[in-house]
Amino acid sequence: MENQPTADIRQTRITEFMKLLPLTAxxxxxxxxxxxxxxxxxxxxxxxxxxxxxxKVARNLLREIAEQGA
Known part of the structure; x- marks a missing residue:
């Protein structure tokens, strides 16, 4: 049960995925x-x-931009 993400974490992950979906596609x-x-x-x-x-590429790109800028 320790490894199970909370409902808030799951919702955050879903929201992140949906926001990145156009770039992902x-x-x-x-x-x-x-x-x-x-x-x-x-x-x-x-x-x-x-x-x-x-x-994975889209998520990493977003993180890279957030950390280092474009």
Missing amino acids: ELAGLPKGDPQRPFTVDQLEGRAMTLRAAY
Whole structure:
């Protein structure tokens, strides 16, 4: 139970993610999906991995800018 983040911490993380989502999506460079052809489970997993990596880059960029300036 010690490692479980509090509700406030979880909410802060969600808010941070949502604020960084436009930058994350741009960094990920994923094409829009065709509504007529849904993604397969493997494609979804691959896109999720790409978004995770892009989010880490976006978050680190924001921290770097906050610490050192642009």
